[in-house]
Amino acid sequence: MGVKRRFLFYILIGMAGLLLGLGAFTFHYAEGFAYFSKDPRACMNCHIMKPQFDSWQKSSHHGAAVCVDCHLPHGFIQKYIAKADNGYRHSKGFTFQDFHEPIMITPGNARILQENCIRCHGPLVHNLAPVTVKASRAVACVHCHSSAGHGDVAGLGRAYKDFKKGE
Amino acid sequence: MIQLFKKFGWYGLALLIVGVGTALVTALLMNISDRKKESKNPYVRLVEVTEEDTDPAKWGTNWPKEYDSYKLTAQTTRTRFGGHGGSEAMPQEKMDRDPWFKRMFLGYAFSIDYRDRRGHAHMLEDQESTQRLTKPQTGSCLHCHASVMPLYRKLGDGDAARGLEASYKYSYQDLNKMLHESGHGHPVSCVDCHDPKSMHLRVTRPGFIQGIQRLAASDAPVPHLPSVQRWREGKKKNPYDPNNDASQSEMRSFVCGQCHVEYYCSSKQPLTFPWGKGLKAENIEAFWNESKFPDGTPFYDFKHAESGAPLLKAQHPEFELWSQGIHARSGVSCADCHMPYMRDGAAKVSDHWVRSPLLNINRACQTCHHFSEEEIKARVDVIQERNHDLLERAAAALMAQLDAIQKAK
Numbered sequence: 245m246g247v248k249r250r251f252l253f254y255i256l257i258g259m260a261g262l263l264l265g266l267g268a269f270t271f272h273y274a275e276g277f278a279y280f281s282k283d284p285r286a287c288m289n290c291h292i293m294k295p296q297f298d299s300w301q302k303s304s305h306h307g308a309a310v311c312v313d314c315h316l317p318h319g320f321i322q323k324y325i326a327k328a329d330n331g332y333r334h335s336k337g338f339t340f341q342d343f344h345e346p347i348m349i350t351p352g353n354a355r356i357l358q359e360n361c362i363r364c365h366g367p368l369v370h371n372l373a374p375v376t377v378k379a380s381r382a383v384a385c386v387h388c389h390s391s392a393g394h395g396d397v398a399g400l401g402r403a404y405k406d407f408k409k410g411e
Numbered sequence: 412m413i414q415l416f417k418k419f420g421w422y423g424l425a426l427l428i429v430g431v432g433t434a435l436v437t438a439l440l441m442n443i444s445d446r447k448k449e450s451k452n453p454y455v456r457l458v459e460v461t462e463e464d465t466d467p468a469k470w471g472t473n474w475p476k477e478y479d480s481y482k483l484t485a486q487t488t489r490t491r492f493g494g495h496g497g498s499e500a501m502p503q504e505k506m507d508r509d510p511w512f513k514r515m516f517l518g519y520a521f522s523i524d525y526r527d528r529r530g531h532a533h534m535l536e537d538q539e540s541t542q543r544l545t546k547p548q549t550g551s552c553l554h555c556h557a558s559v560m561p562l563y564r565k566l567g568d569g570d571a572a573r574g575l576e577a578s579y580k581y582s583y584q585d586l587n588k589m590l591h592e593s594g595h596g597h598p599v600s601c602v603d604c605h606d607p608k609s610m611h612l613r614v615t616r617p618g619f620i621q622g623i624q625r626l627a628a629s630d631a632p633v634p635h636l637p638s639v640q641r642w643r644e645g646k647k648k649n650p651y652d653p654n655n656d657a658s659q660s661e662m663r664s665f666v667c668g669q670c671h672v673e674y675y676c677s678s679k680q681p682l683t684f685p686w687g688k689g690l691k692a693e694n695i696e697a698f699w700n701e702s703k704f705p706d707g708t709p710f711y712d713f714k715h716a717e718s719g720a721p722l723l724k725a726q727h728p729e730f731e732l733w734s735q736g737i738h739a740r741s742g743v744s745c746a747d748c749h750m751p752y753m754r755d756g757a758a759k760v761s762d763h764w765v766r767s768p769l770l771n772i773n774r775a776c777q778t779c780h781h782f783s784e785e786e787i788k789a790r791v792d793v794i795q796e797r798n799h800d801l802l803e804r805a806a807a808a809l810m811a812q813l814d815a816i817q818k819a820k
Contacts, residue, residue, distance in 0.1 A: 252422040259426065263433045270440045291450045291757040339442055345754065346778045 279331060282312045290338045292347060302395035314360045314393055315353065326356060354384060361385040450757035460607045465558035465594075470601040474610075476760045477601075483764035484530030490769045492795050495527050502527035502537075511806045514813060518716030519724065520546045531765055534598040539587065549678040550578045550586030555670035558600045560615050562590050572617040579681045604666040612662040613654045616669040620653065622684025623665070627651035631689030635739035636661060663744035668730035671745075675712070676726070679704045690731045699723055718816045748775045 271277075278286035288297045300306060305314070316323050330353070337343035349357065362369070365385075386392065458472050471478030487495050495502045505525045506513040516522035524542035538556040553559045554575065563574030578586060590596050606613045614620060626633065627650070633639045638657045653665050673695055675683040685702075688694040702710035711721035733739050738748070746761060751774040753762045768775035769791060772784045780787055 249420070249422060252426065256422055256426050256429065259429045259433065263429055263436065266433060266436050266440065270436055270443070273440065274443050291446065292754070294759070338446070339439065341756070345773060348777075348781065 279327065282310055284310045287311045290334065292334075292338060296394055299394040303391065303393055304395075305393050309364075309393070314357055317356055317359070318363065326353075357386065358384050446757040449755075453758060454610075460602070462602060462607060463561050464607065465561060465597045465600050465602055467597065467600040474601075476755055476758070477763045480760075481601075481763040482532065484766070485532035486530065486764075488530065488766050488770055490767045491792065492799055493528075493767060495529050502529055509806070511810050514717070515806070515809060516713075516724075519713040520548070521724075522716075531599055535596065536598075544583060547678065548583040549676070550581035550583055551575075551676045551678075551682045552583055553578070553586055553590060554616060554618055554676070554682050556598065557587075557590055558595055558597045558603055559590065560603065561595050562586070562593055563617065565593065571615070572621070575617040576681045579678060599670070603669070612659065612666055614662070614665050614669055618674060618682045618684050619665070619669040619672070622672070622674075622686045623653055623668075624650045625684070626686040626690065629687055629689060631691075631694060633690075633734075635734055635742075660742060660744050663746035664730065664733065664739075667745040667749075671727055671729035673726050673728040673731060675699075675710075677712070679706075690734045692725075692728075692731075695725075695728075695731070696723065717813055743779070747778075751775045751778070 275286070275289050278289060284297060284300065288294045300311070312323075316326050362385075369385075454474050456473050458469060460470050460473065464470065467478060467481060471481075489495060503526060505527060506522075512525055513522050516525070520543035523545065526537075526541075529537055534556045538552060553562075560571055563571040563578065565574065566577045567573030567575070581589075587596075601607075603615055604612055623639075627639045627642055630643075636657075638653075638661055639651060642651045642656050653662070657665060672684060674685070683702075685695045685698040688698045699710050704710055709721070712724040714721050730745075733745060748768040749765050750761050750763060751768075751771060752759050753774055754760075762771070762774070769788065772787055776787050777784070
């Protein structure tokens, strides 16, 4: 029995190593470390958000804010909670291909977005915007300013309208 | 399981967990790898395709996703006011549902046979089997019902525009026979809208190219076609060329505008797109009113058998109608709603199952209109119902007018 058990122990060690290696490689291959950065290209690693990335490049906010500036909370803890929450939903959705298209912002993420509008533009809009986002039924900034972050409508090739083919 | 645990203890259980974990991580790795491959290679060119390849099946070898959805245009689709309401074999006669159609078209072949539409895949066979062919019909009709470009080039000794000029003199039956004998008896296919070398969108139909050049040369406002405006402001050294001057977004409407338009398509003169004065109904009416047939007589489409009035019949001016709407002004093209982008894994594909946006609301509408499907459908329904009611009222007024003329006679 003892020999058998020791034998099993070695196999277990070997397999655990294999899992560790494979996991590390998968993480690297899936560009996992990119998700700890604020590089906007990380957001289109899985290809779904390419239109959103393209349209952001054509928007007025291109020079002022990257994805995470508007879409993630700015507190350290809250930021990583939001990253984990979105990361889980996005990887599950993309792996099992079972999400609604076109993609739409979730209510929680819409709140984060609104907070970030206020974070920068608060001094200008404090007279007309509700102080807390929780004030129910408040009209969100992007309801009217929908092209601020993503230029004209994403995904339609609209952004290329005034360019000649191939330019 | 329990026996396994008893026999090997904790090590066995841990081994099992690690094994399953490894299998899952490997599955994930393969999945990521598949997606990466999908995004890297939009297509693999397995066979060479040329201008002479009108058979879509050959193109389907290289572009299976597009071809698969193109084939779905053979499906029966129906919305509340549009589509195919008949049996699988034959769409319903519009005249059986709305008898005023028949009286309105008396003296014109549409009073013989006028059915609901079917999808792109049926365009040639539906045309070949219509009862309208019991009256003499011109070869011009193939401009839009077949993949006709090789035949035009043959008729025009390499020049498709000259081929079109020649084609109206043939009877439909004769030209259709030539089409099939030359092996190009296919409905609209890949080569009609795509350059076989680059896959870029391009327009091929001489009728459209002449028509859009006429429009560009006019001074009719075209705020929805920025490239035409740019051409007008430029040196105008060459005539406006949609294939060089237009943006990708405009091309996504132009390819449809090759056929979904108003035109003259009969045996007295070559196929003509009436865009010399603009795209509005009154512009088109003015263009036709100033037109004369080659024999010098005033232009008309048909003489009404009851009233004797020479009439114009609008064909299917979807491109012109779109040109007047809010979507065109906002830069939304035909294909954006009728062939919306869809995602297949990590690849982005245009849906080639050309159909009503109402059958595909999430992809067609929700990209821009952030409302629920029910809400969008309800809004469209109100608009369409109003238009349908207007149509019925116009029909009733027309029938009353014909009654009055009859009485006066």
